[in-house]
Amino acid sequence: MIQVGIIGGTGYVGAELVRLLSNHNKVKISGISSAQYKGKSISSIYPGFYGLNELVCESQQEVMEKSDLMFLALPSGLSESIVEKAIHKDKVCIDMGADFRFKNEALYKKWYGKSFLAHSLHEQAVYGLPELNREYIRKSQIIGNPGCYATSVELALLPLISGGLIEENGIIADCKSGVTGSGKNLTESSHFVNCNESFAPYKVANHRHTPEIEENLSNISKENVKLTFVPHLIPINRGILSTIYTTPKKPMDIEKVHEKYCEFYKKENFVKVLPLGEISKINNVRLSNYCHISLHFDEENNKLIVISCLDNMMKGSAGQGIQNMNILLGFDETEGLTDVPAIF
Structure with a gap:
């Protein structure tokens, strides 16, 4: 069973990842981190999880140590340094923010006000739109999940x-x-x-x-x-x-x-x-x-x-992140994502 961690597990994207991964048959959520809610359970923040998922928020380092793959559900600009540490530990990273969406550093700097910290990471990263880059996603260790x-x-x-x-x-x-x-x-x-x-x-x-x-x-x-x-x-x-x-x-x-x-x-x-x-x-x-x-x-x-x-929150974010995870781990691409749209 693949161990999957969520860095930033209490924002909307992080909580949606918890919801979806809780029903995934091929992975187990190893841990979630939160700077604001460390020590609190996910169900105390989102009562819909009560009795279904009682994960307690930990530090980023604790989650990283026990995860094979990590989702980074953080504001843009905060993921790159974490990914650099994770890659040295041979972890797979799917960044839900904008840190790895661009190949053009000048564009990223113009619109986000930041430069690339580790150019080698960006050379490895793949833009995670499956319908465009599926074959590259299969071989990558760093995925930049697209914007919604x-x-x-x-x-x-x-x-x-x-x-x-x-x-x-x-x-x-x-x-x-x-x-x-x-x-x-x-x-x-x-x-x-x-x-x-x-x-x-x-x-x-x-x-x-x-x-x-x-x-x-x-x-x-x-x-x-x-x-x-x-x-x-x-x-x-x-x-x-x-x-x-x-x-x-x-x-x-x-x-x-x-x-x-x-x-x-x-x-x-x-x-x-x-x-x-x-x-x-x-x-x-x-x-x-x-x-x-x-x-x-x-x-x-x-x-x-x-x-x-x-x-x-689904194809525009957490759902697409899990679709990318399924592809790079060799699972059926639809695993955990086959729910029929709400009828009303």
Whole structure:
């Protein structure tokens, strides 16, 4: 049985990892760490675990020592030094933050204000979008789990970008997320009175997932992909809906494009291309690791519109992290992730 530790086990992502891994048949949670709640049980912080999981929060070092693989569910900038120690002890690391999402150090420094501390680690690290890098993930010891918005937008655009079907510039990604996307610590915008019965954009054209999306899509396209990305906060707990506007390079046949999408994702367990005429909706993927994609064509304006929906805590975060774990450990990729989306 593989021993899996969670560094930062009491934030939203960490708690979701505990929930999912508690039902995984191939691994055992060896320990969880928390700077804030050391010595307290996970059930005293999240009573839903009462009688089901009574893990007690320990130090990072204690968790590292008894784990074969570690998830690092920490704010960006805190994982790299821990990963460096873990790799020297031959541990496998899946970073849920942004520390290992970038190959371009200048981009990381521009958007996160930090430089790479150990360049060799970044050379080893693989960007953990399975539908893009599955074969590399299998061989890696360090995985940078993608951002939630980035996952939604990249999955929506991969078939178009890889096929050279759309203009690389002028892409618009209009995205909405539930409040869990902003993390457990309260901000002014996530206070109940400010987000309930409201709907507002934030970090307009200045969100950190923008360079992540552009870097990965540019690597696929071999052209410089640029997009305008505007995230919005909506008063729901979980879920992302991305409406993406693209311009076709050639006259568009929506049925043929739909066929390309179905062919592109036919072997993927967690990406579902909906029939033409259907529309992706958050409530149809909630509490699941699935991403739903629907295609629409505005003939009057020559715009191909792609709508992508996923649960930001699942395929956008913890679920995708476990999917990556399954791949690199040689398990069935769907292990622990086959729950049907909530029906209502």
